[in-house]
Amino acid sequence: MKIAFYGSSLLSSYWNGAATYYRGMLRDLAGRGHTITFYEPDAYDRQKHRDIDPPPWAEVRVYPATPDAMRAVAAEAAAADVVVKASGVGVFDDELLEGVMAASRPDAIRIFWDVDAPATLAELAANPDHALRRTLPMLDLVLTYGGGPPVVAAYEGFGATVCIPVYNALDPETHHPVPGEPRFAADLAFLGNRLPDREARVETFFLDAAARLPQRAFLIGGSGWADKGMPGNVRHLGHVYTREHNAFNTTPLAVLNIARDSMAAVGYSPATRVFEAAGAGACLVTDAWAGLDLFLREGEEVLVARDGQDVAGHLAALTPERARAIGAAARDRITREHTYAHRGAQVDAILRDAAARKRGRGA
Known part of the structure; x- marks a missing residue:
C-alpha cells in the first residue's frame, strides 16, 4: 500500500522523541512492501540537527512551516492508500489533521x-x-504509541471506531551493545529533554538520588537542562544524537528511565529509551508504572524504583556483575518479543484487515 505519513520528523530526534519509533516502524513496513512518504515541517531547528540522511526505504518531504506549504502537502493525501496523521507535528496540527483527512480518497484507510x-x-x-473530536467519525483507526486498556477505553468513549496500541520496540540493527566511551562514563545516566510534565519527576528520581549519593557520578543528557540547578556530582551533556545512544547506554553502570507525568499515571507506555537501553544490554532502572511486566520482569530484567531513595538504594547495591546480568536478560527478552519486526507484522495485519473491511463495505 502507498502510505502518506504526516509526522514531526523522521530525520531528526531534536526535541522529537518519536523519531526512533517512526524509523523502526516505517522501515519494517517498507520491508513488507509498503511505499512510504513521510511529510515533516521545517520547524524547531530539527533540520539543523539531523541524525540521519533521508533513508532509502522512505521518501521524505520536508516542507516550510507555513500555511500554504501545509495545505499543499495535505492535498497530496489524495494519492495515498493509507493516510496517517500523527500527533505532535508541532505546526498547524489541527489544520493538517482536517486537511489530510478531507483530501484522502473514500477508499483510503484514514x-x-x-x-x-x-x-x-x-x-x-x-x-x-477539538479538531480531533470532530474528525474521529471520519477515521478508520486510532493507533497509539502506548497506553493499554485505559487509553483504548478513553478513545472509544470519544467515538473512535477502533483504537489499538502499537508499542515502542527495538530495532536491533540500530540499538545494540558497543564499546563504552569515556565521555559517557557514570554510575547512573539519564537521557531526556527538559519538559514541564517531566521535570518534577526528574527531580524526584534522578536529582534526589544524586544528592543522596554525593560520591557517585551522575550524567544527564538532553536539551533544556543547561540552567537547571543540580548537585555537583551531576554532569550535563546537552542533546545526544541517536547515533550516540548505544554508547550512552552501554558505558554507565546503569541507566535511568523516567516517564512523563501523564504516561506514568496511565501506564502501559514504555518509552523508546526503554527498548534502546535494553537493546544495548544496559542495566535499566525505571520508575514504576502499570504494565511494565508486559515488557520486562522486575528484579531480573529491570530494576524498579518508586522514588529517588529507591534509585539510590538500587545504585548503592549494584555490582558490575549484576548490572551485566540484568542488561543481558533484558536484551534477550526484548529481542525475542519486542522488536520492530513484531510491531511491523502487527501494523501490516491491521492495515490489511482495515482494507478488507472497507472493500466489504464497498467504500
Whole structure:
C-alpha cells in the first residue's frame, strides 16, 4: 500500500522523541512492501540537527512551516492508500489533521497515530470542539504509541471506531551493545529533554538520588537542562544524537528511565529509551508504572524504583556483575518479543484487515 505519513520528523530526534519509533516502524513496513512518504515541517531547528540522511526505504518531504506549504502537502493525501496523521507535528496540527483527512480518497484507510495519548486525551476532555473530536467519525483507526486498556477505553468513549496500541520496540540493527566511551562514563545516566510534565519527576528520581549519593557520578543528557540547578556530582551533556545512544547506554553502570507525568499515571507506555537501553544490554532502572511486566520482569530484567531513595538504594547495591546480568536478560527478552519486526507484522495485519473491511463495505 502507498502510505502518506504526516509526522514531526523522521530525520531528526531534536526535541522529537518519536523519531526512533517512526524509523523502526516505517522501515519494517517498507520491508513488507509498503511505499512510504513521510511529510515533516521545517520547524524547531530539527533540520539543523539531523541524525540521519533521508533513508532509502522512505521518501521524505520536508516542507516550510507555513500555511500554504501545509495545505499543499495535505492535498497530496489524495494519492495515498493509507493516510496517517500523527500527533505532535508541532505546526498547524489541527489544520493538517482536517486537511489530510478531507483530501484522502473514500477508499483510503484514514488513521490518527497518537504518540502521546494521555496528553491528547486530556485535551479532548477539556475541549468539546477539538479538531480531533470532530474528525474521529471520519477515521478508520486510532493507533497509539502506548497506553493499554485505559487509553483504548478513553478513545472509544470519544467515538473512535477502533483504537489499538502499537508499542515502542527495538530495532536491533540500530540499538545494540558497543564499546563504552569515556565521555559517557557514570554510575547512573539519564537521557531526556527538559519538559514541564517531566521535570518534577526528574527531580524526584534522578536529582534526589544524586544528592543522596554525593560520591557517585551522575550524567544527564538532553536539551533544556543547561540552567537547571543540580548537585555537583551531576554532569550535563546537552542533546545526544541517536547515533550516540548505544554508547550512552552501554558505558554507565546503569541507566535511568523516567516517564512523563501523564504516561506514568496511565501506564502501559514504555518509552523508546526503554527498548534502546535494553537493546544495548544496559542495566535499566525505571520508575514504576502499570504494565511494565508486559515488557520486562522486575528484579531480573529491570530494576524498579518508586522514588529517588529507591534509585539510590538500587545504585548503592549494584555490582558490575549484576548490572551485566540484568542488561543481558533484558536484551534477550526484548529481542525475542519486542522488536520492530513484531510491531511491523502487527501494523501490516491491521492495515490489511482495515482494507478488507472497507472493500466489504464497498467504500
